[in-house]
Amino acid sequence: MRIIQIIDSLEAGGAERMAVSYANALTAKISFSGLVATRKEGSLKGQLKDEVSYLFLNKKHSLDFKAVFRLRSYVVQHKVTVVHAHSTSFFLVFLLKLICPSLRLIWHDHYGDSEFLSNRPIRALQMTLPFFSGIIVVNQKLKLWAEQQLGFKKVLYLPNFPSEGTMVLEQTVLHGIDGKRIVCLANLRVQKDHFLLLEIARKLQKSHPDWTFHLVGKDFQDGYSQQIKDLIVTYHLEKNVFLYGSKEDVKNILHQSTIAVLTSQSEGLPVALLEYGWNKKPVVVTHVGEIASLVQNGKNGFLVPSKQKKMFYEALVLLIENDMLQTEFGIALYRKIQGANSEEVVIKQYLNWLQNSHK
Known part of the structure; x- marks a missing residue:
């Protein structure tokens, strides 16, 4: 398999960390692992292993067709077969599917407000998710929500996992007393x-x-x-x-x-x-x-x-x-x-x- 992770930014957040962790972990398991940051780079870029193929799209707005075609070129060049979209990057990936119909799309739902799912907007998801092959969720509430509210059958709960990542310069010194x-x-x-x-x-x-x-x-x-x-x-x-x-x-x-x-x-x-x-x-x-x-x-x-x-x-x-x-x-x-x-x-x-x- 040849898989890329898509995430809006590489600033330090839970979804962003997991996108990097998946890209890093897959380098040892499949023939090609890549990561695409769509809107913004950030500190987590330094956590990517050298073996991970990386692209920054610099996407400017929701319907940035130049960014979609840049992504298409990258996907074609690297013979990507599976696109794993994290959080809000699902819409860009949906647009990509329209011009690359052979791609397999996976959406990873990291929604943090899982205690308040009744307030979650779903219209864009309902429109785009029929083009996806499966949904990964980070807790059981999100799984139930995807099955009942979105009517999606292929939903997998996968727990997040810790990752060693790459070596990071140890520079933060905490205030206070050791042991307290x-x-x-x-x-x-x-x-x-x-x-x-x-x-x-x-x-x-x-x-x-x-x-x-x-x-x-x-x-x-x-x-x-x-x-x-x-x-x-x-x-x-x-x-x-x-x-x-x-x-x-x-x-x-x-x-x-x-x-x-x-x-x-x-x-x-x-x-x-x-x-x-x-x-x-x-x-x-x-x-x-x-x-x-x-x-x-x-x-x-x-x-x-x-x-x-x-x-x-x-x-x-x-x-x-x-x-x-x-x-x-x-x-x-x-x-x-x-x-x-x-x-x-x-x-x-x-x-x-x-x-x-x-x-």
Whole structure:
């Protein structure tokens, strides 16, 4: 097979990381693996293996026919047989299919607001998806939604998987005291509920003032991120909560951290959680999306209902005050991910499905 991944940007986000991870993993499994970024490049470009063929389309708007024909030339040149479109890139791939009818199209739905699917617009999907051979989803709610709302039969749930990627320069140095750092890998988006995290930081400042929070993720310089910054000042958390923006050296950051958290109101299967587990970090996370498929409350982490400040704080304190529990949770989560969410397991399922799901 000759497969390309299509993604709108290479900025650090969950869908973007998975597009890169698929492209990298497939280099050892198939005759050709490529990745096309349509609108924007970004820090993840440096994570691509040398063996991955890469194209940047520099697409300017939804109906950019020059970009479509550039993509067609690339597909023809490299004899591509399968186009794997991630998230919102499905429309461009649909246009490509109109001029390359022999191509097989797969859509990968990474929709993060899976708790609020009733609000999701579907008209464009209903128009374009009949041209696709299959849909991959990152949680069971999305699978049910694709089958019931879109009437699509060939839907595969594939968990996200952690990827070692390529070597990254270790340059981020976290503030705070060794052994007393709490990390949150999450772009500054409303669904990630950083406000809950700040409320917890406020409580922890009083009970455990030496502990600090480290927020790593893209700052979109919008109203939400400004509110976060304002609240840090209002709550007098300048020495307890630190913002770093988007960073590539995630493994290095996790190595400096003691506990990892996610306070999300909605998720698919967050890549951040996989990275936590792969690096043996004990976690406190909210019970949303597919998180419970990995985290068993009290066995390999603490699972808390979303928006529950008191419960989240209490779980965090239990971890802070028990070094042995930190170690046990970290190892147990690592083993869970290694068994069900390893690159080897997921890519094998993926290739078997492609081979057996011809239209």
